[in-house]
Every structure is written in C-alpha cells, then in structure tokens.
Amino acid sequence: MFERSLQAALGLLSLASLLGCSGGAGPEHEQTPSLIVSTMPAGFPKGTNGDQAPKDNALTLDRASLGKRLFYDPQLSRNREISCGSCHQQQYAFADPRPVSIGVEGRTGTRNASSIVNAAWGNSFFWDGRADSLEEQAGDPIENPLEMDLALSEAVARVASDPSYVEDFQQAYGEAPNESSLQKALASFVRSVVSGSSPYDRHLRGDDTDFGPQRKRGEALFSNEKAECFHCHPSGSLSNEGYFNNGTYTAGGDIGRQQVTGRVGDEGKFKVPGLRNVAVSAPYMHDGSLPTLEAVIEQYDAGGRGDPTADPLIKPLALTAEEKADLLEFLRSFTDDAWLSDPRFAP
Amino acid sequence: MSSFVDFGSERFVAGACKLAGMKSRRWVLALTTAMHVASAGCASTQQADPASGGAAGVLDERTAGSTASGGATAGTGGASAGNAGGSACSEQPIPRRTEGTPLSLSLSLVMAGKPFVFGQPNALADGGSLVPLNFRFYVSEVQLLQSTGQAVPVDVVTAAGAPEPYGVHLFNAEDEQSSTLRVLAPAGDYSGLSFALGIELACNRQAPALLGEPLTDASQMTWPHTGGFLFLRYEGRYTGADGRAGAPSDLPTAVHMGGSIASELVPRVTIPGTLSIPDNGSLSRALNLAVDEMFKGATAEIDVSDVAVGFLSTPESIAGERLRRKLSDLHVFVLEP
Numbered sequence A: 001m002f003e004r005s006l007q008a009a010l011g012l013l014s015l016a017s018l019l020g021c022s023g024g025a026g027p028e029h030e031q032t033p034s035l036i037v038s039t040m041p042a043g044f045p046k047g048t049n050g051d052q053a054p055k056d057n058a059l060t061l062d063r064a065s066l067g068k069r070l071f072y073d074p075q076l077s078r079n080r081e082i083s084c085g086s087c088h089q090q091q092y093a094f095a096d097p098r099p100v101s102i103g104v105e106g107r108t109g110t111r112n113a114s115s116i117v118n119a120a121w122g123n124s125f126f127w128d129g130r131a132d133s134l135e136e137q138a139g140d141p142i143e144n145p146l147e148m149d150l151a152l153s154e155a156v157a158r159v160a161s162d163p164s165y166v167e168d169f170q171q172a173y174g175e176a177p178n179e180s181s182l183q184k185a186l187a188s189f190v191r192s193v194v195s196g197s198s199p200y201d202r203h204l205r206g207d208d209t210d211f212g213p214q215r216k217r218g219e220a221l222f223s224n225e226k227a228e229c230f231h232c233h234p235s236g237s238l239s240n241e242g243y244f245n246n247g248t249y250t251a252g253g254d255i256g257r258q259q260v261t262g263r264v265g266d267e268g269k270f271k272v273p274g275l276r277n278v279a280v281s282a283p284y285m286h287d288g289s290l291p292t293l294e295a296v297i298e299q300y301d302a303g304g305r306g307d308p309t310a311d312p313l314i315k316p317l318a319l320t321a322e323e324k325a326d327l328l329e330f331l332r333s334f335t336d337d338a339w340l341s342d343p344r345f346a347p
Numbered sequence B: 001m002s003s004f005v006d007f008g009s010e011r012f013v014a015g016a017c018k019l020a021g022m023k024s025r026r027w028v029l030a031l032t033t034a035m036h037v038a039s040a041g042c043a044s045t046q047q048a049d050p051a052s053g054g055a056a057g058v059l060d061e062r063t064a065g066s067t068a069s070g071g072a073t074a075g076t077g078g079a080s081a082g083n084a085g086g087s088a089c090s091e092q093p094i095p096r097r098t099e100g101t102p103l104s105l106s107l108s109l110v111m112a113g114k115p116f117v118f119g120q121p122n123a124l125a126d127g128g129s130l131v132p133l134n135f136r137f138y139v140s141e142v143q144l145l146q147s148t149g150q151a152v153p154v155d156v157v158t159a160a161g162a163p164e165p166y167g168v169h170l171f172n173a174e175d176e177q178s179s180t181l182r183v184l185a186p187a188g189d190y191s192g193l194s195f196a197l198g199i200e201l202a203c204n205r206q207a208p209a210l211l212g213e214p215l216t217d218a219s220q221m222t223w224p225h226t227g228g229f230l231f232l233r234y235e236g237r238y239t240g241a242d243g244r245a246g247a248p249s250d251l252p253t254a255v256h257m258g259g260s261i262a263s264e265l266v267p268r269v270t271i272p273g274t275l276s277i278p279d280n281g282s283l284s285r286a287l288n289l290a291v292d293e294m295f296k297g298a299t300a301e302i303d304v305s306d307v308a309v310g311f312l313s314t315p316e317s318i319a320g321e322r323l324r325r326k327l328s329d330l331h332v333f334v335l336e337p
Helices: A002-018 A061-071 A134-143 A152-160 A163-173 A179-192 A199-204 A213-222 A293-301 A321-332 B010-016 B025-029 B031-039 B291-298 B315-329
Strands: B101-111 B129-145 B151-153 B155-157 B168-172 B180-185 B188-196 B230-239 B254-258 B268-277 B283-290 B333-335
Touching: A061 A163, A061 A179, A134 A152, A134 A179, A152 A163, A152 A179, A163 A179, A199 A213, A213 A321, A293 A321, B101 B129, B101 B268, B101 B291, B129 B155, B129 B180, B129 B268, B151 B188, B168 B180, B230 B315, B254 B291, B254 B315, B268 B283, B268 B333, B283 B291, B291 B315
Parallel strands: B101 B283
Antiparallel strands: B101 B180, B129 B151, B129 B168, B129 B188, B129 B230, B155 B180, B188 B268, B230 B254, B283 B333
16 A cells, blocks of 8 residues: 555656656756656566655655755765765766775775665675665765764754755755654665666666667677576666675675675675676676676686685686676666766756 | 566476576576576476465365375475475465464474574683674474374464565574464364475565565565575574684584575475474474584585585585585474474
8 A cells, every 4th residue: 555655656757857847846847847757667576666765754855855965975084085976976887986085185995886776775884794784884885984084963053054955855845854754865865766768777667679689699608507697686686785705805805795794604795786887887796896897707716815715606617708798788688878968967 | 577576487497407508697606506406307397286265274275185295304306395285485485274272382493402692602611602693594384294194284474474575584683573383274283394494485485576565675584686585594603612613524613495486496394203282272382493513514524516606605505505405404493392
C-alpha cells in the first residue's frame, strides 16, 4: 500500500513538474528540471529508486532538489571551497578523476571517490561499507577531516542563516534545517541520480542498436566460466553488493572491510562497485591505482597482484588479445552518454 | 519484456530440453544448464500447481499425508526435491497454517566437533588454518517427520511469525540474524525434519530482477541469466603450517552447488532427531552444519564429467556437484539433542 501510494505521489510530482508546477518553492525551482526520473536501469531489483527510500524520507522533488542544492554548495566544507560535487563530478559518472580526492587545504584522502550512480539500490556505502544507508553516508564526508572537515552542526548553522534554505527545508521537510533533514536531503538527491539508458540497458530491454557483435562477445565472456566476472558483477545490476578481495590489496595496504568488522577474513575486501558508466569513471579500484580499463583487465587476467589474501575465485584468466578487446568494448556499453550531461543532475 | 527476463520463463525450460534448438548466443551459454535439465530427464518442466490457502490452524490437506522422502540423511533429485506441495514463486506465500508453535533452529557451523568461526582462522589437524570467507545457502520446503513416516510441511517464518518471502530462508554467515531458521509447527512428537537445500523450481527459473530478497543479486547466489541460483556457496582461504597457501586435496577453497535451472537437482536433506513440539510457548534447538562432512562430499571421487562443461566446469562447480551427489551418504546437518 505504501509503495503504491508513493508511486502515485511521485507520478503526480512528475506531472506537476511537466506542467511547470514546482509547488511554490520559488523561481529557482521553476527552472530546475524534475529530478524524479522515469527510466530505471534494466536488470535492477524491481521497483523504482523512490521505492528504495526509507519510510521517513520518501523521495520527493522538493527533497531531491534541496539535496542537489546542498550537494553543490561549498558552504558545507570548513573553508567553503569544497562541495560534494567537487569529488563526485557528473562528467566522470559522479566519481573523481584523481586517484584519491583532495579535501580542504589540499588534504589528500585515502581512497578513490566512488561513483554515486544508481546508489539508490545500494545496501551499504563507502568502499568498506561502514554506512548502512544513504542518509547515514551523507554526513560522513562533511565531517571527515580529510574531506570537508565541517561539523554537521556548523553545516546546519550555515544553511539556517540563509532564508532561502530555510524556506526550502520547510518545503521539503516541514521544519527548519537540522542535521537529520540535511542528511536526508542529500540522500534524496543521490537517490535520484539514476542512469538507465546506456546501450547495455537498451540491450537488456531488447534493443541491440548499439550493441554489436563485439559487445555481445564481451558480454558472453563477462558471464562465462573463463572470465567469471559475473560472480561479483551479475548481469543487470552489475554488483552483488558484497565485499571481496579482488587481488588489488597487498600486505601493508588499506585493509578495507576489516576496519569495520575486525574479521581476519575481511582483510583487503572492498565493496563491489556497480559498473554503470565505468568507462568514464577512471581511475579504478579502491585506491585509484589503475588508470584505465585496459589496466583493470590486465590485472584480472594476471589473477591479481599475488597477495595470498586474494579471493580464491581470483585466478589467472589467460585471456587472448581479442577477448580483452571484446571485454573492453562490453564495458564501454555501460556508458549512458546523455546522462553524463543531463541537466537534471548538473549544478 | 527484456530478453533477460525471458530466460527465466517456461519457454526456456521447455526449450532447454530440445538441445538441437539452441542457436543464439544465450542459448549457447545455456548449454550446460540444458544438459543438466536433460540429465534430470526434463521431468518437471510443467508448471507446478499454484499454492492454495490452508484453513487457519489446521493442516494443509494437500501435504499432511505426504510421505517422507530421502534416505537416512538426504535424497537428491526427482520427487525428493522441493515442490512437494506444488507452488508458484510467490513473494508472499500463502501460509499453510496461521497457528502453531514457533520452532527456532539455531544454525551453527562446526568442524571436527568444534565451532567453525566465520571470517577467522580455524585451526586444522595438519597445523594449518582455514578462514571461511563466504558461506551461504538456501533452505526451503521444510517438513517435520513423524515416526509413521508421514511428513508434515511447515511454513518458514520470520521472527514476527509471518511467512518468509518466497518461503525461502537464506543462511548468510556474514549476517548473524540469518542464523536462525524459524518454522511454525503443529504440536506433537516428531522423529526428525527435512528440507530442500536450495529453492524450488518456480523461483529458480526466475530472473533475479523480478524477485525481492532473499532472491536478488545481493544474495550473491545468482548465476548467469540462464543458470538459476546457487543453492550453497562456500569460499575459504587455507594457510599451511609453514605459512604458505595451497590447500590439500581434501580441502576445497570454493564450493558452488546449484547454478542450474533444473531444480529437480535440489537435494532434500533429512535429519533424524527427536522433536517434541509443545502446544504452547516455543521450542529452540541447535542445528549444526558439519563443514568437514561438506568437504568430504565436495572432494569425493565422483565422476561428474557428464555435466562438468561450460559453467559447471570450474573447480568450485565440480566441487558443488560432487557434494550434491554425495549428500545422501553424509551427515552434513546434525540436530543437537
């Protein structure tokens, strides 16, 4: 019943947007295209991105729009120079082209910024999965000393001093800005960032216009017993939401999931990323140590970097040059070109 | 409707029995699965009867008189697998009964009689150690066994007593909350229980994108879109006494059982043990999974060359198929007194 009500509500919101009705939230919103999208990625669990939202933060246009404003606002960093969008750039699939991100005062982070594409369907967040929800995740980079280095209370104080923000929070959540609603709004924007029109998505829907023989060969290889990519990147969703040591970790490096669980077996495990738009989100792996997809394929082909902690399913693949090229072309089919410049998600 | 979805359809299963008809790329990908189906005789490609609701508080007449299947410990294939009562793949299965006594089975991993701790080094007799990295399996179609040989199907339920989605429980060693299997049982004395170590045909043939938890890709039990679900998945890391890797031959580093849309291959595990279900209150019992017994099956010298091609040619799949075939001779699951 709840899902049906929400879907109906989102449908009305979309209609309102098409008609130019933004709920009286002000001129800024009237110029903002609707963030409530209708095309869902193929092969994902049933339901829309809105269906994935928690009951206390139903996805609405007002909330996603407020979240977008916050996402691109450098006020949320201590020196007012860094926004979420500084490290999650749309043209790079909301990832960072630098191996590790640069925070306030030039401080360097420790991991490559993850893409937020289709994060609505995620079960946990960050490379080590330390956040169980997008709402919980949203506050972490703001307070992280290596990133935005601003206490959430101060972030709230800053936006609360701006009457237009106060109005937006009132419109979205019916209350003045507070830490909870700030995180909820950011989560709502992230939840609205959906890419579902790549050649691969269209292929899954039966349209092979941009999915030729080489991509099909690559898809077969991706899903067969030789490459075995499917174990972690199942067809459709392209992530099993699990944690695995894919052979990138070497002794003395970032232990990843083990930092959260303390389990010896989690040494060097990191969350399996989704692969939508992966061709534009270089560099790769948790540490950004692989600059290209070609390098990624080479590492998997070699069976990782030789550390004994690597998952037992990571082993040399003996791919031919043609197979590597096919695989690369298949990975490129995940690129949703129009989405990369979709104004709905732009600053 | 996407082509992805089509592969979970009745049409696919029927087609898989006609190997000569496989021409497209995906059909080729399905070759080994089709071989699996063919090896099972394609006996159950017909749609199972939809579940019908049972009257509140009474046994379901469809299943109350069914006879326990399987041997002393387990049976494989054919009628002994799930679907005994027949059902569609319903996320909200109609409960067989609305009243009963909650029976909680606390699942634990043991090795050589000692706790087998997930994610931590477990000492081995050879001086080495084994760290389990991934361990999960499905349980469905649970039955309580009467001394007369009659099997009483029971609903797999949540802690709140509602039927689990699809009637399926996923044990995931990473998730402590998943370690308890709950059923709603009629009061009485029983001589054991049995369950399908996997999922029923109707669900196994569905695309994960059409399903909810615990049958989504996040279960880590999904297989390429022509191959059904894994029923059991294990991965572990062995370190020898000298600190070097390289597991001995009787210690598989990965076991993947299932991965075929031929759900007839789902093994039914039968576990002897007295269960006295009271009229009121609840009952909790410990159910152990003996990992060393599982390894025996996974490394048994069984010729699986009839199916070990394509997807099923990997070491982990061969280990899984050996386990499946050997399960009836093993005591992998043990009900604690």
